[in-house]
Amino acid sequence: MPNRRILFLMPSQAVTGVFPALRDAGFELGIAENLKGAAVFIRKSGPDVIFARPTLPGFRVEDLLSVGSDDPHFPPVIVVTDHGTPEEAERLLNLGARDYWLEPLDCGRILTVARETKKSVPVPPQSTLGGHKPTFPEGVGPRIVGRHPSIARVLALAKQVAPSKATVLIMGESGTGKEMFARYLHAMSKRARGPFVAVNCAALPENLLESELFGHEKGAFTGAIARKLGKFELASGGTLLLDEISEMDLPLQAKLLRVLQEGEVDRVGGSETISVDVRVLATTNRNLEDWVKEGKFRQDLYFRLNVIPLRLPALHERGDDVLELAAFFINMYVREYSLPPMSLAPSAVSWLRDYTFPGNVRELQNLMERAVLLANGRPIEPCHFLLENAEWPLFAGDEETSVQHESPQDAMDTPPPSSSSIPSDTSSQNPLEAFHGPVIPLHEMERIMIIKGLEVTSGNRTQAAEMLGISVRTLRNKLNEYRSMGHPID
Ligand SMILES: Nc1ncnc2c1ncn2[C@@H]1O[C@H](COP(=O)(O)OP(=O)(O)OP(=O)(O)O)[C@@H](O)[C@H]1O
Numbered sequence: 001m002p003n004r005r006i007l008f009l010m011p012s013q014a015v016t017g018v019f020p021a022l023r024d025a026g027f028e029l030g031i032a033e034n035l036k037g038a039a040v041f042i043r044k045s046g047p048d049v050i051f052a053r054p055t056l057p058g059f060r061v062e063d064l065l066s067v068g069s070d071d072p073h074f075p076p077v078i079v080v081t082d083h084g085t086p087e088e089a090e091r092l093l094n095l096g097a098r099d100y101w102l103e104p105l106d107c108g109r110i111l112t113v114a115r116e117t118k119k120s121v122p123v124p125p126q127s128t129l130g131g132h133k134p135t136f137p138e139g140v141g142p143r144i145v146g147r148h149p150s151i152a153r154v155l156a157l158a159k160q161v162a163p164s165k166a167t168v169l170i171m172g173e174s175g176t177g178k179e180m181f182a183r184y185l186h187a188m189s190k191r192a193r194g195p196f197v198a199v200n201c202a203a204l205p206e207n208l209l210e211s212e213l214f215g216h217e218k219g220a221f222t223g224a225i226a227r228k229l230g231k232f233e234l235a236s237g238g239t240l241l242l243d244e245i246s247e248m249d250l251p252l253q254a255k256l257l258r259v260l261q262e263g264e265v266d267r268v269g270g271s272e273t274i275s276v277d278v279r280v281l282a283t284t285n286r287n288l289e290d291w292v293k294e295g296k297f298r299q300d301l302y303f304r305l306n307v308i309p310l311r312l313p314a315l316h317e318r319g320d321d322v323l324e325l326a327a328f329f330i331n332m333y334v335r336e337y338s339l340p341p342m343s344l345a346p347s348a349v350s351w352l353r354d355y356t357f358p359g360n361v362r363e364l365q366n367l368m369e370r371a372v373l374l375a376n377g378r379p380i381e382p383c384h385f386l387l388e389n390a391e392w393p394l395f396a397g398d399e400e401t402s403v404q405h406e407s408p409q410d411a412m413d414t415p416p417p418s419s420s421s422i423p424s425d426t427s428s429q430n431p432l433e434a435f436h437g438p439v440i441p442l443h444e445m446e447r448i449m450i451i452k453g454l455e456v457t458s459g460n461r462t463q464a465a466e467m468l469g470i471s472v473r474t475l476r477n478k479l480n481e482y483r484s485m486g487h488p489i490d
């Protein structure tokens with residue numbers, strides 16, 4: 001498979017946090033801080049997707065979108081901003097932006113988009129089976145790790161219903177694997193070769209969500225400068241995932257119900273009815289039955305979606321699955337970062353067994369990624385989890401110090417973290433009382449603090465050095481030293 005290419009049209013500091021992981025995942029990356037630099041990368045490398053700030057000195061994303069609207073081969077543009085507004089989102093999405101994200105950039109989300117963009121771009125309006133590259137080879141879904149009876153039951157049911165066209169409602173707390181199960185159902189269905197299209201119903205205001213789902217005709221409303229296909233049409237022949245369905249408002253719920261019953265959509269402002277062949281999956285982390293009782297969710301739609309209910313258990317209800325999942329993620333990141341094999345120390349095993357994981361599998365996954373990087377070949381100890389709470393109180397005050405300063409406006413609104421904020425936080429308490437981690441070599445502590453400093457400042461070396469109480473030059477030397485020892489951390 002040729003390398004996927006991503007262009008970031010934004011200040012390089014905004015990308016520092018995600019750059020190494022994307023590069024290690026095999027992407028060819030370009031960063032341009034102006035239109036000229038972007039044009040060179042686009043001409044030479046032909047990116048698969050572009051992430052762009054709405055404005056930069058001498059650049060407005062509208063210019064890029066207007067090129068895209070004239071050229072069907074132009075890569076999709078995702079707008080990424082640190083000061084989002086619904087009005088701007090609406091305007092830019094209408095101008096053809098693929099999506100509208102708020103910073104900070106999230107590596108996992110970028111990977112998902114970048115891996116899928118190429119196959120979703122050329123989807124013809126009335127796609128048929130066979131025309132798409134499947135998300136996974138047919139019949140091979142994402143690997144669902146764990147064997148606790150509570151998840152084994154759900155998996156057995158999912159296997160059983162996957163081949164049918166039945167609507168499935170996937171319920172579970174945040175991070176329990178709802179989207180993963182949706183992808184599994186798609187991959188194991190007869191539509192695996194068709195598109196898998198996901199819409200987050202919580203991410204867009206109602207009127208935008210309607211045109212996102214059903215599409216609109218040119219001139220349907222102010223700003224609708226071109227015809228836009230809805231996700232139902234784009235998913236034709238495949239699967240449509242309606243993520244966070246509870247967040248859809250009641251009038252749109254009524255329209256959705258009609259589409260589900262009749263298998264036809266009307267584009268906003270359009271006069272023809274378009275039939276679509278779509279299998280619908282929906283997820284929610286709320287108790288929809290309660291929402292129905294409270295009048296916030298239509299009962300008829302609830303019954304229509306809930307043909308097959310899949311209820312995912314919280315991670316803390318899954319016994320030793322937490323250890324199996326931890327081992328799975330450790331191996332995954334060891335491979336991804338080309339590190340030596342690693343395992344959990346007994347103290348980390350008991351910590352994982354005791355912790356309740358409010359963020360479920362996603363939280364465990366993030367924890368393991370960080371631990372793998374910090375342990376760097378040694379057995380993983382609880383101190384490598386670097387938790388942002390009482391388990392690691394040395395970092396109390398992180399919330400304040402992790403404010404990111406990307407633009408001059410930001411810097412004016414919020415004073416940058418000063419080195420004095422760290423001593424004052426820790427001097428109010430006895431540091432020994434506050435620190436529960438095991439004793440580790442000082443040079444290791446230093447490395448951990450440097451990683452932490454860069455993490456909370458999104459890789460801004462000047463701010464990180466200030467927080468660490470060292471000069472930028474010393475920080476640079478340390479980073480060079482780690483790199484020369486084969487353990488780069490930036
Ligand atoms: N059983 C599992 N085996 C392997 N990985 C898993 C499993 N469950 C979840 N994951 C991973 O955990 C992460 C979170 O899963 P997912 O995005 O599917 O959760 P979600 O329930 O949709 O979360 P949210 O409600 O926040 O959207 C993903 O990276 C997913 O691959």
Ligand SMILES: [Mg+2]
Nearest residue numbers: 178179243283
């Ligand atoms: Mg999800």
